[in-house]
Amino acid sequence: MLEVNDLHVHLETPAGLVKAVDGVSFRLEAGQTIGIVGESGSGKSVLAHSLTKLNPEPPATYPKGEILFQGENILTMNKRRLRSMRGNEIAMIFQDPMSSLNPVFKIGKQLIEAIQTHQKLSKKEAQQKAIELLTDVGIPDPERRMQSYPHQFSGGMRQRVLIAIALAARPKLLIADEPTTALDVTIQAQIIELLKSIQQKYGTAIIMITHDLGVVANLADRILVMYAGKIVESASTADIFYKTAMPYTWSLLRSIPRLDAGASERLLHIEGQPPNLIDPPQGCNFHPRCPFARDACLQENPPLGERGPGHLAACVLSQPEFEKEKKGVLLS
């Protein structure tokens, strides 16, 4: 359904050229959920926005690559087709629901408007539809709640409203950029369950962007790990967690505190901080922080190589070499 091939997205800033997305390729099948994980600044949001060409231009340019949605290239699509694609076939929800809602209009009005831009319905029918959608996303007493303003809703309820708006046109693909990051954990659990039930009910494909490995462990069929604008590992969710093949993914998994960990184990220390994308490190972008780095890593950025069926990783180490080295790092 969606095929991204060698996508490059550059941002021209006063400080220099930011290669925010640097040669990304992946595929998404209908009804599938892909999780994209990575730390702050790794390019997740720029990638997500490029899928509907939503990055402001300037500073964004798309020097290379293609994004095929049901065979059509989004990057070369005319403006009208692009507009009807957004919201209709591909919908997006963001981290901060307040910024996507208009504070001066009632929730009901905004929802009805969203419905009417995508479907030819009378005011009355749209109103009925709006109530259905709010019920779908678990807003209690939806008829009365249509009369509320966004500020009268909690963060979790606003996110539900945005999901309702996103679902208004029954999109085939829902892109969610950190939709639960600003929410409390019990509300996050509600939203995750909601996304799952929507997927089951309507077969919507989902791209879930997060820095929380737990969230994707729950939701995703496949996971893409991003570092410095590149995908460094791509595999089924089980393989990412149980057959990790890339040192960055592996280090990340060992640097997070876990609720299910036994007696307090020391967290793995990854040196330094995520790189800036104007002047990323030469060779493998991860080498200044990688516990496995060697001379070969300074030569060139290793391409993604196959580690198993459907499992790609970008590292100079072969899987057997990596397995051997891991033991050493854990001991030291």
Added chain:
Amino acid sequence: MTALLEIKDLHVHFPIKNGTFQKKTGKVKALNGIDLAVNKGEVLGIVGESGCGKSTLARSIVGLQKPTSGDILFNGEAYTDASAKEIYELRRNMQMVFQDPYTSLNPRMKVSDSIAAPLKAYKQTKNLESRVKELMELVGLNPDMHYNRLPHEFSGGQRQRIGIARAIALEPKLIVCDEPVSALDVSVQAQVINLFQDLQKKLNLTYVFIAHDLSVINHIADRVAVMYLGKVMEKSNRETFQAHAQHPYTNALLSAVPLPDPDKERTRERIVLKGELPSPANPPSGCVFHTRCPKATEFCKTNIPVPEERGVPGQEVACFYPVGEEEKVRITL
């Protein structure tokens, strides 16, 4: 043994003011009867959702927020009604680290001056420069490179290190940390958590460590207090907190945390709480959790449970119907 820090029936209420004349129209009970004790050398973790009163508690402990009623004791001495001078003396032994390393530092002050500020305030200016350099090394900053830099030249993790250097400068006994790692990237968060743990051992520190992330609390705390709407729901040791939580709210929180383990994620049961957090300006009657509690009965709507031991030594639960082991199995972590 007296606890290093003791909090007794602490209340902090904020007036809600409305209209042109700022008439008092009600109050937010940010803290509504808190009892806690922290022993020397331990880490008390405080966890709870947004608005439950964690920061208000932190600010009350370090004397930045006057309690409405109740007592706070340091080394057995109450300082609830302390004068400014007494608070000044107290702060020598009690420091705070804040969540936002960006706003807690003066942007125009060199890092060395920021770290030296508490030392100057307490007239400990002998060998000032070498002491500041020593502190920088302790928190993993390079004195040769960083001594004269300004905060904006540092990353979030480095700024948090500066905040920690300031906090340990006077060799306090207690450090109150209010969400010190919440704003940091995952890999940087690990560095700062490790630093907190190393310093605790090296300097024999006691921490009150606040976080909304249960995984962080589980990792760092020796004992845990779970808060909800200005009250403590459950107090336990680290081991019992995770494996034998008895309060329905603690269990809901534990079950809501996504685990970085797909097999566990897909087999365990999630307790999805209904509804939203009630407003602390208008908390529910009886047990404050009853509007969202899956076990609530009519009785809970009119009776207030107090934290008490229910079969597990050292674990206190404020609930009439604690969660039994057989109920817990389904959300096993």
